[in-house]
Amino acid sequence: xSRLFGPVRQNGYVVRDIEAAMRHWSEVLGVGPWFYxxxxxxxxxxxxxQPSPVDISLALANSGDLQIELIQPxxxxxxxxxxxxxxxxxxxxxxxxxxxxxxxxxARLQAAGYVVGQSGSVAGRGPFVYLLxxxxxxxxxxxxDLSGARARIFARIAExxxxxxxxxxxxxxxxxx
Numbered sequence: 001x002s003r004l005f006g007p008v009r010q011n012g013y014v015v016r017d018i019e020a021a022m023r024h025w026s027e028v029l030g031v032g033p034w035f036y037x038x039x040x041x042x043x044x045x046x047x048x049x050q051p052s053p054v055d056i057s058l059a060l061a062n063s064g065d066l067q068i069e070l071i072q073p074x075x076x077x078x079x080x081x082x083x084x085x086x087x088x089x090x091x092x093x094x095x096x097x098x099x100x101x102x103x104x105x106x107a108r109l110q111a112a113g114y115v116v117g118q119s120g121s122v123a124g125r126g127p128f129v130y131l132l133x134x135x136x137x138x139x140x141x142x143x144x145d146l147s148g149a150r151a152r153i154f155a156r157i158a159e160x161x162x163x164x165x166x167x168x169x170x171x172x173x174x175x176x177x
Contacts, residue, residue: 002097004109005141009154010067010096012142014084018057018072019170025061026169031068033160034059034170039074045120047078052118054079059170060154062161067154069096080118080130080140094130095139098146098154102127106143114141125150 002008015021018036026032036059045054055074060067071093073081084093099105106129110116117132117140126145133141146154156175 004112005097005143006099007097008066008095009098009146010069010142011092012069012071012094012096012140013091014071014073014081014093015090016072016085018059018070021070021072022059022061022170025068025070026166029063030166031063031161032061032166032169033164034061034070035157035160035174036170036172037174038172041123043121043123045079045118047080047118049116050078052078054081054120056081060157062158064161065158067096067157093140094142096142096144098144098151100145100147100151102143102145102147109143122150125153
């Protein structure tokens with residue numbers, strides 16, 4: 001557990017082909033089921049402080065208590081996802097930490113010198129920020145609000161993984177909160 005952020009809740013992978021990545025994780029690694037949305041409804045997305053019309057696909061599944069997130073950019077709008085792929089990387093891009101005190105924790109981290117690289121909100125699920133900590137790939141830190149609807153949806157995704165029998169590996173209907 002991080003003394004600064006708490007437990008890692010999520011490993012976030014940026015990929016070029018999300019459908020192939022979901023198949024790999026479910027068929028080769030036995031992780032699933034995946035909850036997938038082709039165009040995630042983001043609001044107020046900002047990259048380095050400037051609005052950006054980013055369009056991403058996103059899939060979530062759990063392996064035990066750890067959530068696996070797959071992200072595929074669908075356009076070339078400025079984002080840390082685009083930068084990661086443009087640098088020749090694919091794979092683990094960030095560690096995600098959830099908090100029920102998002103604003104207070106973000107203020108604490110910014111006061112300690114952390115800088116927001118990108119931020120936004122998932123419609124109906126709350127805000128997130130990515131902090132500029134990428135000394136090398138896989139060390140970006142995402143802080144997300146883990147209360148309300150997002151907490152309930154994440155709990156249902158984890159529960160689905162606990163009882164998954166390998167059938168219906170990719171689901172386009174999200175668990176209800």
